[in-house]
Amino acid sequence: MRLLLIGAPGSGKGTQAERLADHFGLTHISSGDLLRRHVEEGSKLGQAVQRYVSRGDLVPDTLVMDALRKPVVAASESGGYILDGFPRTVEQAELARATAKELGVDAQVAVHLDVPREELIRRLLARGRGSDDTEDVINHRLEVYDQHTVPMLDYYAQRAELVRVDGSRSPDEVTKELITELEKVQRSLTL
Ligand code: AP5
Numbered sequence: 001m002r003l004l005l006i007g008a009p010g011s012g013k014g015t016q017a018e019r020l021a022d023h024f025g026l027t028h029i030s031s032g033d034l035l036r037r038h039v040e041e042g043s044k045l046g047q048a049v050q051r052y053v054s055r056g057d058l059v060p061d062t063l064v065m066d067a068l069r070k071p072v073v074a075a076s077e078s079g080g081y082i083l084d085g086f087p088r089t090v091e092q093a094e095l096a097r098a099t100a101k102e103l104g105v106d107a108q109v110a111v112h113l114d115v116p117r118e119e120l121i122r123r124l125l126a127r128g129r130g131s132d133d134t135e136d137v138i139n140h141r142l143e144v145y146d147q148h149t150v151p152m153l154d155y156y157a158q159r160a161e162l163v164r165v166d167g168s169r170s171p172d173e174v175t176k177e178l179i180t181e182l183e184k185v186q187r188s189l190t191l
């Protein structure tokens, strides 16, 4: 199975993606984790993306695609992927679809983890990840989400590939519902 996990900063994408990867035998690929790893390693790509990530701005599409291409193709060849944090804009969704279709690795389902704003802020402030979990940067990341990613939900909804899950409950409850929903999708894919 090849799936996209969409959600605001702090919605639990990383937390749930790891569990789903275990359950369904998929490779978890987080665009944010990949970009942060490049920054830590000081690679050329890392140097190019550092200022965007620390400010909570979107990294330019070509750089994100460069980081993702290889891992996505490799995962598709070994059981499928769960892509967390990509795509994030309508443009990325269109670009990803065109590129992935050509390679035969396009996503089959998109899941939206829906969580109210106050809960997102509470979780992110409690976590305090590096330079992008300060109050100002959190607020900016949430604005970027509203402006660029929320319109992308429509893009998938119109194609009937979108499953919405209430992500505000406990991690175990959210996992349980995700597994139920994705098992339905999996059955429909094998029909
Ligand atoms: P990214 O790393 O994707 O960050 P994000 O979207 O802001 O999301 P987070 O990783 O902060 O949250 P999450 O949804 O994974 O939640 P988590 O499970 O950690 O992106 C970072 C940056 O990289 C971007 O700002 C951008 O610069 C760049 N970037 C990435 N992708 C890009 C793209 N496609 N295009 C351009 N730029 C891109 O949970 C959060 C906290 O809540 C944790 O402490 C967790 O333990 C807790 N928690 C989780 N679930 C629950 C629950 N159910 N109840 C209570 N607490 C919970």
Ligand code: MG
Pocket: 013, 014, 030, 032, 084
């Ligand atoms: Mg994450």
